[in-house]
Amino acid sequence: MDEALRSELSKQGVFTTTLEDLYNWGRKNSVWPLSFGLACCAIEMIAASMARFDLARFGAEVFRPSPRQADLMIVAGTVTKKMAPQVVRLYNQMPEPKYVIAMGACAISGGPFKQGYNVLKGIDRYIPVDVHIPGCPPRPEALLHAFMTLQAKIDAQALTGALRPRHLVESAPSEFPVPQFGEHDLEPSNNPDVWHPPALAKVE
Amino acid sequence: MIDLEQIKTRVQAAVPAARLETIPNGSPCGPHSLLVDNDHALAVAEFLRDAPELKFDYASNVTGVDWLDSVTRKTVKVKQVVDGVEKDVDQVAEEKRPGYLEAAYHLYSIELKHGPVVLRLRTQDRAAKAHLPSLTPIWRGAEFQEREIFDLYGVIFDGHPDLRRILMWDEYKDFPMRKDYVEPDDYEYEPTAHGSVLEKAKQHQAREASR
Numbered sequence: 001m002d003e004a005l006r007s008e009l010s011k012q013g014v015f016t017t018t019l020e021d022l023y024n025w026g027r028k029n030s031v032w033p034l035s036f037g038l039a040c041c042a043i044e045m046i047a048a049s050m051a052r053f054d055l056a057r058f059g060a061e062v063f064r065p066s067p068r069q070a071d072l073m074i075v076a077g078t079v080t081k082k083m084a085p086q087v088v089r090l091y092n093q094m095p096e097p098k099y100v101i102a103m104g105a106c107a108i109s110g111g112p113f114k115q116g117y118n119v120l121k122g123i124d125r126y127i128p129v130d131v132h133i134p135g136c137p138p139r140p141e142a143l144l145h146a147f148m149t150l151q152a153k154i155d156a157q158a159l160t161g162a163l164r165p166r167h168l169v170e171s172a173p174s175e176f177p178v179p180q181f182g183e184h185d186l187e188p189s190n191n192p193d194v195w196h197p198p199a200l201a202k203v204e
Numbered sequence: 205m206i207d208l209e210q211i212k213t214r215v216q217a218a219v220p221a222a223r224l225e226t227i228p229n230g231s232p233c234g235p236h237s238l239l240v241d242n243d244h245a246l247a248v249a250e251f252l253r254d255a256p257e258l259k260f261d262y263a264s265n266v267t268g269v270d271w272l273d274s275v276t277r278k279t280v281k282v283k284q285v286v287d288g289v290e291k292d293v294d295q296v297a298e299e300k301r302p303g304y305l306e307a308a309y310h311l312y313s314i315e316l317k318h319g320p321v322v323l324r325l326r327t328q329d330r331a332a333k334a335h336l337p338s339l340t341p342i343w344r345g346a347e348f349q350e351r352e353i354f355d356l357y358g359v360i361f362d363g364h365p366d367l368r369r370i371l372m373w374d375e376y377k378d379f380p381m382r383k384d385y386v387e388p389d390d391y392e393y394e395p396t397a398h399g400s401v402l403e404k405a406k407q408h409q410a411r412e413a414s415r
Contacts, residue, residue, distance in 0.1 A: 081373075082371075082372065115401060117380040117388070118371070118372065118380070121390060121393070182375065183375060183376065183377040183378075184376075184388055185388035185390070189388065189390055190390075190392075197392035198395075
């Protein structure tokens with residue numbers, strides 16, 4: 001729509017918008033997180049939802065106890081290899097459109113347990129992550145910043161065209177393979193459709 | 205507080221067949237420990253718990269230790285006749301000790317306010333005979349800790365009521381706290397590798413390149 005016409009119409013008391021803007025505006029202001037925490041980051045997540053930091057300002061205060069009612073998974077804390085299949089399964093059970101925030105050093109990379117045998121080196125090995133927050137644990141402000149980043153991302157999503165989000169692409173997977181408990185490690189140890197080792201400068 | 209030698213004498217009097225050994229600890233506070241043979245461990249533990257002057261009613265901590273096969277070299281001076289002259293010659297004696305696994309129980313008496321006494325049990329080897337008697341019938345609180353030792357060290361506690369893995373999943377085959385544990389090779393992405401991690405990342409890259 002022509003900007004000048006829109007401006008003229010708003011002066012006359014007529015509000016115009018696009019369906020896409022309206023749809024995304026509604027979505028980004030009612031992102032309901034799934035109510036689960038894995039470790040100490042969950043305490044910061046709880047703090048962020050309470051009165052002092054007040055996640056309700058972003059429309060995200062309704063922590064849902066069921067994945068069927070949730071739009072956002074906040075992976076708050078250490079994902080052990082024993083817990084990883086359950087996290088992926090919970091993610092599979094959420095309806096589209098769904099988003100993931102990986103909160104804290106453990107959830108994004110394994111954190112201080114990275115060289116251990118029992119902790120997953122980042123949940124992005126199995127499910128697509130939209131926003132990563134570093135910190136150990138991140139302060140509630142960092143989680144709020146992640147929310148605002150996610151809101152900006154949702155707001156910018158086009159509903160048509162090649163860049164439309166995954167839930168509008170029919171061929172895109174709606175389920176992600178749940179890793180199995182193997183004899184030495186999870187099998188597979190990552191999902192190659194989701195995660196590629198980032199290219200690094202060669203280690204000399 | 206009674207010292208360990210006195211406890212040992214009392215235990216020996218109560219369970220005459222038990223083979224006991226004090227293992228000294230070199231540190232200044234010296235929490236020496238008492239090694240008990242596996243056949244009499246249960247009887248010794250029961251005596252420690254029930255004897256009126258000992259009353260070790262609380263096992264605060266149970267943990268495992270892995271001792272690999274080791275070779276200790278000792279230099280011994282031996283007299284030898286070299287070119288008709290008797291001389292002292294250094295000779296290296298090798299002493300081989302097969303590896304074993306240990307479980308250490310830290311015992312306190314809540315009633316008499318003394319402790320700790322460290323009780324050790326030793327397996328015969330690190331593979332087929334990694335069996336120990338479970339002391340869960342004596343101290344109920346040892347149940348989960350013995351399961352943890354089973355999970356991470358692979359010690360099988362005979363007589364344990366519910367011996368399953370507790371931290372890792374049931375399908376898991378390794379014993380990650382053993383010193384010869386080989387961890388899964390997931391060093392694909394090490395952004396700030398240094399030290400031993402750098403070595404492992406290099407090995408991973410070499411393996412990837414050769415594939």
